[in-house]
Amino acid sequence: MTPEELSTAISACLRDAVAAGQISVDVPESVRVERPKSRDHGDWATNIALQLGKKASMNPRDFAQVLATRLADADGVAKVEIAGPGFLNITLEAGAAGELARSIVEAGAAYGTNEALVGHEINMEFVSANPTGPLHIGHTRWAALGDSIARVLKASGANVTSEYYINDAGNQMNIFALSVYNRLHGLPVPEGGYPGGYIKELADAVADAHPDIRNLTAEAALPIVRHAAYVAQMADIKETLNDFGVEFDVFFSEQELHAGGAVEDAVARLREQGHIDDTDGAVWLRTTDFGDDKDRVLIRANGEPTYFAADAAYYLSKKDRGFTEKIYLLGADHHGYVNRLKAIAAAAGDDPKVNIEVLIGQLISVNGARLSKRAGNIIELRDLVNWLGADALRYSLGRYPADSPMTIDPELLKKNTNDNPVFYVQYAHARSRAASRNAVEKGVERTDFDATLLTHETENDLLAALGQFPSVVAQAATHREPHRVARHLELLAGAYHSWYAACRVTPVGDGTVEPIHRTRLWLNDATTQVLANGLDLLGVSAPEKM
């Protein structure tokens, strides 16, 4: 019996009790069951009686008694006890939990997928770094997190498109082009330009593609430089993301938005909706109608659209493409945009509480210093991957929630990789594979399976951790918090190691192979599967050997 099945059984008991007139209360769709901290409290516990007791106008213990009596008769439930103010402590029948090991092995890579978000059409936008330089440490967290969020959303049944918005329009691209142009001619970095060493590499790439570039006038050369440098830079960004295991379905160009007239269309559509003001020669979106603290300019008095106008057009594009939920993953330095982005959604006729979701994450600091690509002292994502390894980096970033401020000490990570829990989890996977290979070699095979043999307390704990996995994935998806998966994998790895120390899959020495060994091989392989499935959600490899 899995925790989900137990939860379902409890809901059924509640409904039956209502039908029988024993209690009068609205039965929630799902009941949360928790693994109690103390083993004395049984296999699973729920505080549902405490939560519903008051609503049912009953003493929580009396409420618990009604529920306990019914639940004790459910299949797979051995014992139900009422504790404290009205906790229900549930003990399962021997073997009721063990069946899970076989079903996980049979489900394979599909174990953990769930239907929590079936029917959701989600656009997941993240990274969206300007194509004016390499991805750096500031993008690293969003790349890892956004990709993992997309993965847990998909695993929970949502239809997800991962998207990268390329800010390839606007003045910063001109400055970028001028920076490369100056470099080609050995001129100093322009005012406010990009000084990084990568500018030289881009200049070389431009010169390779256009050998005569230095002979052209600035007027003729700049558009060519701009485009060639942009192409080279985007190729570099895509390669870096690929090496980091981050996949995008769509790279969306802001430039094409402008070129295709989408920005003008967006302004016209918002005007039709009645949210446009023409003041001081500029065109304004009245975002204050929707909770923003001031109105925002869409078209400047000089006729140029603002960045915000492109944002509006981009939002409408997402809406037109059928996405009901548009998720933006932004750094804390962008939190000022949240209200106006939501205002766009509202002005477009969407519900800002449902159709748009802006996740704001805290920035990473490195040794207390915040690095800037404009300052030229960047730490590149590519270098971090080469330095620490994609697995360690993905995992260490993926195991913290987005709004948790993080301090990474590269020196510490570099010199002592054992600090990183990724090794604990990967090691558990590699160890379980070794145990399995060894068992097969000694003649232990997954032929028969007898769940009632899995009685050791470490087996109880291990099965519980395995059983919770699908609901952990579902919660990670609904909360957009993949770190829950990472934390659960650490719990699972710990349960596995404890079990491994106490229970043998392979008989000692020349001992005969018993049903218990074969049954344990199922449990071992089920653990392998869940570790691999969970690591995949985090974009981390599951090694056969380490």
Add this chain to the structure above:
RNA sequence: GCCCUCGUAGCUCAGGGGAUAGAGCGUCCGCCUCCGGAGCGGAAGGUCGAAGGUUCGAAUCCUUUCGAGGGCACCA
């Protein structure tokens, strides 16, 4: 000035109304003649920034306050 996020063990951080607040690292004590010791078992270490409030019950929710980071453009 206004707004957002965050203050939990020596360090990095989980937990976000329920039972004795957790993990990793670090420190200390045990455990390889048998499936991977990158492991296991145990110990020490906490007024959950502070003060009020709501509740049967608060690290968790509310208010105030202190501290850290970030944001408040006809920039992108």
